[in-house]
Amino acid sequence: YKGILSRFEERGAVVRELAEMELNALADTVHAQGVIAVVHQRKRSLEADVLKEASLVVVADSISDPGNLGSIIRSSDWFNVDLLLLGKGCVELYNDKVVRSTVGSICHLPIVEGVELSSTLRMLKEFSFSVIALSGDGKHSYDEKKMPGKLAFVLGSEAHGLSREIRALSDDVIRIPKYGKAESLNVGVACGIVLAHVRSLQEQEKGA
Numbered sequence: 001y002k003g004i005l006s007r008f009e010e011r012g013a014v015v016r017e018l019a020e021m022e023l024n025a026l027a028d029t030v031h032a033q034g035v036i037a038v039v040h041q042r043k044r045s046l047e048a049d050v051l052k053e054a055s056l057v058v059v060a061d062s063i064s065d066p067g068n069l070g071s072i073i074r075s076s077d078w079f080n081v082d083l084l085l086l087g088k089g090c091v092e093l094y095n096d097k098v099v100r101s102t103v104g105s106i107c108h109l110p111i112v113e114g115v116e117l118s119s120t121l122r123m124l125k126e127f128s129f130s131v132i133a134l135s136g137d138g139k140h141s142y143d144e145k146k147m148p149g150k151l152a153f154v155l156g157s158e159a160h161g162l163s164r165e166i167r168a169l170s171d172d173v174i175r176i177p178k179y180g181k182a183e184s185l186n187v188g189v190a191c192g193i194v195l196a197h198v199r200s201l202q203e204q205e206k207g208a
Contacts (some may be wrong), residue, residue, distance in 0.1 A: 021189075056195075077102075139173055
């Protein structure tokens, strides 16, 4: 690990070696992996310049489970989403379980938390985004809809789904078809399915 440690030191980070007892006292997991980092939390605000440049945005509405939010962040990072917006009522971005479940993706992706969704969805429309919400009772299957231009996908609460206000503000509500007997689809999985579809369409357009 000497190479990794030297890179930290080159960037001005203080590197300390701890006794096992000290490490266990600082760690909040039963079995620590042997490394702890102390970092500043990055707080972002929603800037107009960011929306001008963005073309693919994910919006989370009242996602309360840390693992689900972590999965959404990882999927958004994997498919190179430009911006992730967390509405009021979402679990805190820097919740320890959220941070761990992102496996580093939290450092790669612009994320704004505490967003007032009603006004923000209206703002997205002003910047030419199509606002598309996901719900099990959506009008169209996700693979039946053409998705050109700037897209913002809204993911609803695990327990309550989309609010009436969010539905009303959305340009369309799409669903992922059900073929088996499961009662519902995990919101993080749903996010990955739709983003994979969008990126696939975009790649097909490039090759056309």
